[in-house]
Amino acid sequence: MQQRSRSETGRVADLRPRVRVGVIGASGYTGAELLRLLSDHPRAEITVATADRSAGRLITEVYPQLTPFEGVRFAALDPRTVARQADVIFVALPPGESTAVVGRLMRASRRVIDLGADFRLHDPRLYPRWYHWRHRQPALLRRSVYGLPEWHREEIASARLVANPGCYPTAILLGLAPVVSRKLAAQAPIIIDAKSGLSGAGRSVNLSFQLPEMHESLEAYLIGTHRHTPEIEQELGRLADRRVSVVFTPHLVPMSRGLLATIYVQLRRPLTTAGLRRLYREVYATAPFVRVIDGGSANPKHVRGTNRCAIGVTVLPRTRQAVITSAIDNLGKGAAGQAVQNLNLMMGWPETLGLDQPGLIA
Amino acid sequence: MQQRSRSETGRVADLRPRVRVGVIGASGYTGAELLRLLSDHPRAEITVATADRSAGRLITEVYPQLTPFEGVRFAALDPRTVARQADVIFVALPPGESTAVVGRLMRASRRVIDLGADFRLHDPRLYPRWYHWRHRQPALLRRSVYGLPEWHREEIASARLVANPGCYPTAILLGLAPVVSRKLAAQAPIIIDAKSGLSGAGRSVNLSFQLPEMHESLEAYLIGTHRHTPEIEQELGRLADRRVSVVFTPHLVPMSRGLLATIYVQLRRPLTTAGLRRLYREVYATAPFVRVIDGGSANPKHVRGTNRCAIGVTVLPRTRQAVITSAIDNLGKGAAGQAVQNLNLMMGWPETLGLDQPGLIA
C-alpha cells in the first residue's frame, strides 16, 4: 500500500525504517480513524487494511476523507495473509469476532493491539455473564495487557497482545484512578453518569440512530447492564486493592463524536477542590495526553479529533462528594488514538508520536 | 387582542365566558410558549402581552410561528395597565425582576402565576445565599404556593399567587417524590445528573450558545451551585419530613428543547424494578400528565411540545440503587405548560384543558 508520504510534500524525510502495520476491520469508524491517524504517523507504514463486507472497494469510496489512501482498496480478511504483510496488527472487530483472529496472529508471532472487548477481562468467567459467550482462548487472556497507558505504561511496553480499553472505561478510569488508587473513595458505590455521541455505537445501521430519530433525542440505555461495567470494576479493583462497585449509566446524546463521564465519588476525608486538583495534576504530571483543567467541567468538544483526555474536579464540601468530569473523543483516546499510543509504547517510540495535532476548533 | 378563535374555523363555539389573561415578559422563550399554548385554550383569552425591549413590535415579527396573533403587538410593561386588562396574569421575567411587579398585581387583587424564581423559596434567607439579593416582599413569599400540581393540587386550586417551579426541579421532583415521600431513600445524598437543551437558558444572547460553539459540545455547569438546588431540597424536605441533601449537576447538551434528569437513590430496603414501577404507577394513577414508562429510560423527545413528564425506573439489586430517569420539555411541563396546568386548577377547570395535544413526531 502506498499512501502518500509526508516527505514527498516538502517535509524532511525520516529515513529510519518504518514498521509495517495492518488494520483488520478498517471500514468501521474505529478502523477508519486508525487509518487516518496512521497515515500521518512518521514511523508506521500501513501495508494492509481489511474490511470483509467492503473488500475490494476503494478506501476513498467509503471514506472520501482518507485522501492519503487514494487508489488503495480494502482487502478481505485472511489472518494468514495479514500476518505475512504486517508486523503489528490492529484488530477492530465486533465483540466475539476477534478471539480466533487474534489467536492466529499471535501464533504467527505478530504483535497485536485488539480494539474489541475479547481480551479486556482477565477472568474468563465474566464473558458468559456479560457477553453471553464462553471465551475460547483463556490462555491468551492471561497474556493480554490492558492498554491504558497512563496506568500500565511498562506492561504495555513489553506486551505482545494489548487489549485496548473501551471508550467509556477510558474516560472513567482516567477520571477515577487518582482518587481510587490513593484510597480516597468511601465504600459507597461510585456513580458514573456517562454521555456519548453516536459514533461510539459504531457504523452499524440502526433505525434509532437515523437523524430524525436522534434529533432532539437524549436517553440512557442499558442502565446497570452495559458490558463496560466489569471492565471498569476490574481495573478499579486493581487500583484500589479491593473490590469496587460502580453504578454505570451510559446515555446517547445527539452528537457524532465525544464522550463525557460525570462521576460522583463519596470521599473518605474532607478535601478542597484545589487540593484534589493538585493531586490530579501530580498524578498526571508525566502523562502527555491528560490535562487537568482549571474549571469544573471538561468538554469533549475541546479534545475532538485528538488523543487527549480533559478532566475537571470539584469537591462539594456540604456532602463531601467529589464530582469528576472526564472528556474524550470516543474515536480518539477512546479507541484509535489510544491504540496508536499503545503502538508507540510497544515499539519504544515517543508516546506522542503522530498524535500531537491540535483539535479542530468550531 | 383578537387572536383567531378556533370556533371561527369550524369548531363548535364554546359559549361560556373566557377569562382574560395577560402575559408579562412574553418575548422570551417561556413567554412565547405561553402565547402558543394559551392561543389554543378554550377558556382563556389573551388580552395583553408585554415585552419591554420588543414593545411595539408585532408578535409575529419576533415569532412568525405565532400566527394566531397576527397584527397584534407586544405592549410595554406597566403593571397597572396590565392589572386593568387581565384577571389572571402570567409573569415570565428574569430572577429578581418579578418581585415588584407581582406585588403590584397582587395589590390590585389579580391572580398571578409567576414563572420566575422570586416566589419559589419559602425561606427568605435563601435568596441572599443563592441569588445574591434580599427578598423585598417576604410577606408575599409566605402566601405563594409552589405550583407542582401533582403534589400540591389543592393548595394551587385556592391560591392567588402560584410560583411555577423551575424546569430542573419539575423533572427531578416528579421523579423523586414517590420514593422520597414513601421514605424509601437512604440518608445518603441523592445524586442528580441532569441534561438540558439550550432553550432552557432563555433567549439571551451569549457567545457560548452560538451554534458553532455548541456544536459537538457537552458540558456540566454550576456543579453543586445551581440555583435550583435549594428549590429541590425545600420540596424534597417537605415530602420526606426531614432535611434531604442532593448533589445536583446540570449539563447543557446540543439540542434545543428537552430535559432529562438521571437520578441515583440509595434505597433503604430491597425492591425490584417491577415493584418500584408499580409504586410509581399507583402514586401517579390520577396524574394525567405523568407517564411511568415500561423501559428504563425516559426520553424528552417523546414529550416534546407537551406538558407531559415521562418517568422510567430501574432498581440495581447489586448496589441497591434506584436509577430514575425523568424527561420533560423544559418549555412545556418545565415552564409554560405547567403554568397553564396551574391556571386550570386555579380556575376550577379540567386539569388538561388546552394541554392535550400529542407531541410532534420526528
Added chain:
Amino acid sequence: MQQRSRSETGRVADLRPRVRVGVIGASGYTGAELLRLLSDHPRAEITVATADRSAGRLITEVYPQLTPFEGVRFAALDPRTVARQADVIFVALPPGESTAVVGRLMRASRRVIDLGADFRLHDPRLYPRWYHWRHRQPALLRRSVYGLPEWHREEIASARLVANPGCYPTAILLGLAPVVSRKLAAQAPIIIDAKSGLSGAGRSVNLSFQLPEMHESLEAYLIGTHRHTPEIEQELGRLADRRVSVVFTPHLVPMSRGLLATIYVQLRRPLTTAGLRRLYREVYATAPFVRVIDGGSANPKHVRGTNRCAIGVTVLPRTRQAVITSAIDNLGKGAAGQAVQNLNLMMGWPETLGLDQPGLIA
C-alpha cells in the same frame, strides 16, 4: 378505535357526527403525522390504522408521542376490512404499492386520499420513464385529482380520489404558480434548488441517514433525475398552458423536518420586488395556509409542525430574475397536513378545520 376525545377533557362536545377515517401505512413518518393531526380533528374519527410490518404493535410503542392512541394497535393491511371500517381512507404507501390497494378501495366506493406517487401523473407513459414500472390502473389515473388545494379547490371538493402532491412539488408549485399562471416567466428553464430535512426521505433504515453520517453533511442528490420533476412540470404546464421545463436539484441538509425551495425565474418584463409581492398577495388572498412574507427568504422553521407555506419574493433588476423562496414542513403541508386539508375540502368542511395550531417555537 377510541382515541381520547377533546370533549372529555373539558371542551364543549361537538355533537355533529364524525366521519370514520382510516390510515393505511400509518407507521411511517407521514402516516404517524396523519394520526397526530387527525387525533385533534373535530369531525374525523380514526377507526383503523394499518402498518404491515408493525401490525399488532401498540401505536404508542412505536411513537410514544401519539398519546391519544394509548392502548390502540396497528392493524394488518387488508383493504376489504379497511373499506368496511372507514368511509375515507388515507393511503401512505411507498411508490408502486398504492395502485392495487387504492383500486380495491375505490371499487368499494370509498373516498381515497393517496399520499404516494401512484396517482399524481396524468399521463401513464410517465410512470415507466420516471418510476420504472407500468401503471396498472390507467383508468383510475384519469379520475384522480391533483390535491393542491390552492390551485384545484373545486376539483378536490367533488373528487373521490385525490392524489396528494409530493413535498417538493408542493413548495415549488405554490412558489411558482403566481408567476407562471400570469405568464411572467420567460422561456428559459426555471432553476429550482431545493433543500430538505431527512424526515422527507421516510422512516427507512439507511446507513447514510445515520446521525454520524449526516452530521455536518450537505449534498445534492438525483440531480436532474428526481421523480418529482414530471409532477412539477405537469402542473406548471397546466398553469402556463404550455410546456414548462425545470432544472430541479434536491439537497439533503442535516435537519429533521423542513423544506425550502429557492427558485430562479427569468422574468419576461421588468417588475419590482414590491410589485411582485403585491401580485403574490392578491393571488393568495383567500388561501388560509399561504403567507407571503415581507422579507426575501422564507424559513421552514417558522412553519414547522403546521400546514402553512411561507413565500418570499425578490426581484433582481440587474438580471431581471425573480428569486422566490418557498418553505413548508415536509410532513405538514408537504404531506399529512395537506392531506387533511384535502379531506376538509372533500367533506365540505372549513378548509382549516383541525389545522389551525400555531407552530412550535424554538
Added chain:
Amino acid sequence: MQQRSRSETGRVADLRPRVRVGVIGASGYTGAELLRLLSDHPRAEITVATADRSAGRLITEVYPQLTPFEGVRFAALDPRTVARQADVIFVALPPGESTAVVGRLMRASRRVIDLGADFRLHDPRLYPRWYHWRHRQPALLRRSVYGLPEWHREEIASARLVANPGCYPTAILLGLAPVVSRKLAAQAPIIIDAKSGLSGAGRSVNLSFQLPEMHESLEAYLIGTHRHTPEIEQELGRLADRRVSVVFTPHLVPMSRGLLATIYVQLRRPLTTAGLRRLYREVYATAPFVRVIDGGSANPKHVRGTNRCAIGVTVLPRTRQAVITSAIDNLGKGAAGQAVQNLNLMMGWPETLGLDQPGLIA
C-alpha cells in the same frame, strides 16, 4: 512564542530555518484556524498572535483545542511591534479594519496575506457601492494579488500583498472557472445557490445564531446583495474576458463548518457529463487540492478540516444546463487553509506543505 515543535515529539527535526509569521486578529474562527494549521507547519514559526479584545488572555483559555500554544497569550494589536516580530503577517480583521493595518505592515516591508475583503476588489469604486466606505489605500489595491492559487499561482509567488478570497468566491470560482475560461457558458446569468455553515459568519455574538434559533432553521439571506458578488464577477470577468453576471443567493444551514455551492450554467454547446468531467480533470490535473469527484454532488463533510475542494459536474441534456457542485470547508480552503497555501507559494515552498492531513471522519 514557543509552540511545541513536532520534532520534539519524535519526528526528525527539520533543520532548515523557519520563517517568522504573525497572525493579526487571531481570536476569530479564521484566526484560530490559522493558528491550528501553522502550529503544524514545518517551515513556519508563529512569533506573534494579536487579538484586541482578548489581548492578555491565554490562547488555550479561548480555544482549549490549540494545545501547541499552551502558556502563550494573545497580544494587543500594534502593527509596528508585529512588523518587528514577524516577516510574513496574516491579517484576519473585519471588513474595513484591515486597510490601515496592512498599509503600515507594507511600509515596513513585510509580506502580508489579508484574509478580509479590503484588498480583493481591484476597482476602488466598488467599495462605496458594496461596502459603504471609500477605500483609503487605492494604490495598495493595485498591488494586491487575488489569492486563488489554482488560477493565479505565479502572481501569488511574487506578490508582497495577497488578498485571500472569500469563502463563497473560493468554492464558486473553483467550480466555475473551467467552464467560464473555456467560454462554454452562454450569456444568460449564472445562477449560484450557496449554502454555508454558521462558522462562516464569524465568531460574532448574534441572537439569530444561537442554537435554539438555528435549530431546524434554513434560510437564504442577502439575496442578490451579498458583498461577495462583485468579487465573483470580477474574477469571472477576467477568466471570460467579458463581463459575467451572476445571481448569487447564500443560505445558512444548521451546521458549523462547510460550504456547498450549487451552480447552474447554461451551456453554449451540447456536452456530456463525462465530457465535462474530463475537461475539469484536465484543468485541475496539477491542482493538489481540487478533486473532481465521480458523482454529481460534492459534500463539504468530505473536506472538513482540510484545504481541499471537491467538485461534481452534471450536464442535463434536456435543458443543456450544467449543474456544478463545489464543496469546501469555509474555514479551510475558504479562509485559513488557502492563506497557508498562499504562504507556501509566496515562500517558494511546496504548495501542500503543512496542508496534507486527511479530514476527520464522522
